[in-house]
Amino acid sequence: xxxxxxxxxxxxxxxxxxxxxxxxxxxxxxxxxxxxxxxxxxxxxxxxxxxxxxxxxxxxxxxxxxxxxxxxxxxxxxxxxxxxxxxxxxxxxxxxxxxxxxxxxxxxxxxxxxxxxxxxxxxxxxxxxxxxxxxxxxxxxxxxxxxxxxxxxxxxxxxxxxxxxxxxxxxxxxxxxxxxxxxxxxxxxxxxxxxxxxxxxxxxxxxxxxxxxxxxxxxxxxxxxxxxxxxxxxxxxxxxxxxxxxxxxxxxxxxxxxxxxxxxxxxxxxxxxxxxxxxxxxxxxxxx
Numbered sequence: 001x002x003x004x005x006x007x008x009x010x011x012x013x014x015x016x017x018x019x020x021x022x023x024x025x026x027x028x029x030x031x032x033x034x035x036x037x038x039x040x041x042x043x044x045x046x047x048x049x050x051x052x053x054x055x056x057x058x059x060x061x062x063x064x065x066x067x068x069x070x071x072x073x074x075x076x077x078x079x080x081x082x083x084x085x086x087x088x089x090x091x092x093x094x095x096x097x098x099x100x101x102x103x104x105x106x107x108x109x110x111x112x113x114x115x116x117x118x119x120x121x122x123x124x125x126x127x128x129x130x131x132x133x134x135x136x137x138x139x140x141x142x143x144x145x146x147x148x149x150x151x152x153x154x155x156x157x158x159x160x161x162x163x164x165x166x167x168x169x170x171x172x173x174x175x176x177x178x179x180x181x182x183x184x185x186x187x188x189x190x191x192x193x194x195x196x197x198x199x200x201x202x203x204x205x206x207x208x209x210x211x212x213x214x215x216x217x218x219x220x221x222x223x224x225x226x227x228x229x230x231x232x233x234x235x236x237x238x239x240x241x242x243x244x245x246x247x248x249x250x251x252x253x254x255x256x257x258x259x260x261x262x263x264x265x266x267x268x269x270x271x272x273x274x275x276x277x278x279x280x281x282x283x284x285x286x287x288x
Contacts, residue, residue: 009234017148017241019044022095024088025137027057027079027105031204032154035233036102037072041065043237048091048098049073050135051105051212062206069094078105078131079123085138098142102236103153108206111213113167115163122170128172135178143192150193152240153180154232157253161267164275165218174288186259195241197236200253201226220278222273224252 023040027033028049034056039048047065053075054219064113066072072094092098107127110122114260132153143149158166159173187194201207201225227250235249248254259267 009260010039010200010237013239014120015043015120018100018237020046021099022046022048022091022097023100023102024050024091024098024135024139025046025104026050027103029054029060029073032199032202032229032232032236033102033103033104035229036104036236037071039103039230039233039237040145041071044133045100048087049094050076050078050216051089052077059104059247060157064124065080076249078103078134081134081138084134088135088138091110096147098139098149099146100240101135101139101143101152102240103135103151105131105155105256106154106206108169108210109165109213110165110169110210110218112165112215116168120170124168125175126170128169129175129179132176136183136280140192144187144190148193150195150240150243151183151187152236153182154196154197154236155180157198157248157256160198160257161271163218163221165215166272172179181245193240195236195240196240197232197247197249198253198257199227199248200224200250202229202232203227204229216282217256217275217278220274228288247272 014258015033019041023045024173025037025040025047027035028037028047029051037049042122047070049060052119052226057073057075058073060066060073063071072288074087076083078084083237088098105127107124137150153176156173158170159177162170177196181195184194207226232249235247241245
């Protein structure tokens with residue numbers, strides 16, 4: 001057990017929490033969700049992945065734990081409550097009562113506000129906010145009946161500090177943060193823990209795809225190099241197991257979080273300065 005804990009980078013109390021627990025992970029076939037799936041399985045959890053029916057989900061069939069029955073994958077669009085309900089019923093049939101929900105499914109399409117279409121704003125709320133809400137609502141009776149159950153949702157540092165170019169993304173992640181805080185307060189007497197995760201940029205296929213529409217101002221604001229999906233997954237599993245309300249899986253992001261709370265005017269001034277400088281640099285190119 002100690003060798004396993006050392007290889008995972010997870011403390012003993014954390015692996016003990018996840019071992020044998022039925023965990024439902026939305027978006028668990030790619031990006032951060034896939035790393036959460038991998039680490040949760042390695043810690044001994046029984047995992048049900050809910051994700052879109054695509055090659056990434058189909059690829060989970062070849063995972064070694066699929067053959068043992070500890071990993072089951074179910075196709076579902078998180079924006080469609082009836083699909084989530086159906087998938088959770090299948091998950092219960094396979095693994096029994098749900099003891100943890102980890103909502104990782106999400107999208108991000110940056111762009112200048114006026115160039116984004118109304119359906120972009122609607123889709124961000126549908127996937128990022130309602131996608132989390134649907135699975136939580138339908139799993140809640142199980143969670144309230146389980147011992148030390150947990151709900152964990154991926155938000156973003158963009159849900160703490162709104163950024164130029166994230167007109168559709170940031171509001172949806174703010175909504176996720178608010179939902180988690182309401183749930184934390186309401187569910188605390190029932191023993192269900194609620195954790196919101198606030199990662200900065202993460203090295204995933206989604207981040208790579210953002211480059212196609214990312215404004216130069218947003219690139220300048222992003223600053224530091226992205227962290228790994230594994231680092232986020234590890235911090236998430238530790239934080240949820242220990243009942244932390246908030247997990248910020250990066251020292252640089254924790255500094256930003258502190259600045260937003262302690263010095264909001266200075267933070268806004270710094271961001272405005274970076275944006276203005278970037279736009280000045282862009283101006284000559286725009287005239288040629």
